[in-house]
Structures are given as structure tokens and as C-alpha cells.
């Protein structure tokens with residue numbers, strides 16, 4: 265006897281996991297866009313302080329965290345959704361908005377979770393190719409929006425290509441999208457974007473009740489191991505709906521305590537961003553010295569093709585060879601094949617030492 269699953273189980277893609285989780289030896293882990301810096305001492309203290317009350321359920325309304333986010337971003341608490349990581353909010357938004365007959369629009373390659381939304385709901389996913397600069401083509405996305413569209417996702421800066429759009433382009437896009445369509449701007453990496461102040465997009469929320477700015481404690485705050493994300497929304501509708509489709513205690517007590525404390529250390533955010541951007545400039549320059557052509561990164565990772573082989577088979581082969589060569593030298597990166605484009609690499613900027621180890625290994629392998 266084999267189990268009989270629902271039809272959607274055959275449709276939902278298996279998330280492409282990074283390797284190396286079972287390995288103990290110190291590896292250079294540049295595969296998941298994590299922060300190379302450990303949580304702040306104050307954040308660790310806040311987590312330790314919450315340990316003694318783990319016999320109690322966490323606050324299902326996340327009231328303290330939402331109040332602090334409301335103070336920090338000047339968005340009413342009722343327009344803020346919390347998630348077990350921002351992926352939790354994405355999946356819940358898909359469940360709340362989508363169903364068979366509905367459509368969602370996003371660019372490709374983009375974040376590897378987005379295909380789950382269409383597959384899980386049975387909605388039709390319309391994917392729009394990135395332009396020649398590896399950026400979202402917002403005009404082409406607009407053309408794909410129909411009466412059936414319920415959700416459009418713009419990832420800015422885009423994972424895996426690291427590129428960002430000007431806020432004025434996003435503002436013009438949101439202004440053209442009909443009000444019945446929820447627009448999620450996934451800003452997981454916005455702190456690293458030098459094109460714009462990371463808070464500049466907030467002003468769009470007051471004009472567009474259908475807009476959602478998705479943010480996370482996983483990247484610049486370095487708390488991805490705990491799982492906490494949030495969405496700043498143009499109205500109370502989406503926070504209410506995502507809470508309806510999830511279990512009540514989706515954000516655990518340690519994550520809530522850590523996130524509240526992390527918000528109090530904006531100076532540390534700025535310092536980490538400064539260090540990352542210094543590495544971004546240095547790594548990209550050294551990649552170009554190796555004859556590679558990284559995309560214009562506004563994130564904490566780079567994206568580059570491994571030569572201009574025209575056949576997909578050759579690209580897959582080149583990617584697999586380079587990945588294996590790096591792995592043998594203790595360096596983990598992400599291959600583009602699993603992210604929507606074979607023959608490319610996505611590499612997180614680590615510490616200066618890690619980046620040098622990566623670049624030395626890459627030079628040997630190439």
C-alpha cells in the first residue's frame with residue numbers, strides 16, 4: 265500500500281536546499297545569503313531571558329513586536345503581519361489570495377519559494393523573464409495582469425540576481441496595478457540597496473491599500489535560525505487574512521523576543537551593511553579580474569554566469585564542475601540551475617577571510 269496524497273502534492277516543487285548541513289568541519293558557507301556575523305550579545309540575552317517562560321505559549325498576536333515595528337516604521341500595528349520567517353507570510357498570502365482559476369504574476373528567475381504559491385493553490389502562475397540587465401521587466405509584468413490576477417510579486421533587490429529597481433519604477437508599477445490585485449514587494453535585502461533609503465518605499469503604503477512590503481529578520485539582522493519576518497501593509501485586510509489561514513502560534517517566543525531586541529539596534533544594522541558593501545565592492549572587483557561579469561549587486565550576494573556557453577547541457581556541466589571544485593575546497597555556494605538559470609553561481613558575501621578563500625578556490629577551479 266502506498267499513501268494517497270492530494271493532487272497538489274504532485275505539483276508542489278521540492279525546495280532546493282543548500283548542502284553542508286550535516287557537515288561539522290568549518291566550511292565557508294556562502295550558499296544561503298546568511299549574515300556571516302553572529303547575533304548581537306543583547307539579542308542573545310533577550311533570547312536567554314525568554315527561555316524561562318517556554319512553558320507558556322507565545323503571544324499569538326505578537327503584540328509587543330508589532331508595537332515596536334509600528335514605532336519603527338510608522339505603520340499602524342493593525343497593518344503589520346508577523347510570520348515564522350517571511351516565507352511563512354508569503355505562503356499564507358498565497359493560501360489566502362489564490363485558488364484554481366486565479367492567477368499570480370512574478371518574474372523569473374526570482375525567489376525559489378514563489379513557484380510554491382501557484383502549485384499549492386492551483387492558481388495559474390504567469391512568469392515574466394528578467395530583462396538583459398537581470399532586472400524585473402515591470403512593463404511586461406503589467407501586461408500580464410488580468411481580471412483573474414490576485415497577486416503580483418516584485419522581489420527588490422531580486423534573489424538570485426542581486427539587482428534592484430529604482431523606487432520610482434516600482435511606484436509607477438503599483439500605481440498602474442488595479443486595486444483588486446495584491447502587490448507584494450519582497451524587500452528581504454532592502455537594507456543593502458544603495459539606490460534608495462531602505463525606508464523610502466514606506467510612503468507608498470498610504471497611497472496603495474493593496475501594497476505589501478515584505479521584510480525579514482533573517483538577513484541583515486542575522487536571525488534566520490530563529491524564523492521571524494514581517495509585512496508592512498497598506499490596509500488591515502492582508503494581516504487579518506494571513507492570520508486566518510495559519511495556526512495561532514506561528515511565531516515562537518524566542519523569535520519574538522529576539523526580533524524586539526534586534527529592532528533596538530539600528531546602529532548595528534548600519535555597521536553590518538557598511539561591512540557587507542565594502543566586501544561587495546572588493547569581491548566584485550576580484551571576480552572581474554578573473555574575467556567574470558557579476559550583475560550589479562544591491563544585495564549581500566553576487567550573481568554571475570560561468571562563461572557564455574550557448575547549450576544548456578554545457579552550462580549545466582560547467583556549473584556542476586565549478587560547484588564540485590569549490591566544495592572540495594570547503595566552499596559552499598549556490599548553483600544557478602536550482603534557482604532558474606543553469607550555468608550561473610549565486611555567492612553570498614561573507615567575512616573578508618571567507619571571501620578570499622572563495623576567490624582563491626574559484627581561481628584554482630577555473
Ligand SMILES: *Cc1c(COP(=O)(O)O)cnc(C)c1O
Pocket residue numbers: 297348349350351352375419423450452479480481482483488491492493
Ligand atoms: C531570504 C529571503 C527571504 C527571507 O525568508 P525568511 O523566511 O524570512 O527567512 C524572503 N525573500 C527573499 C527573496 C529571500 O531571499
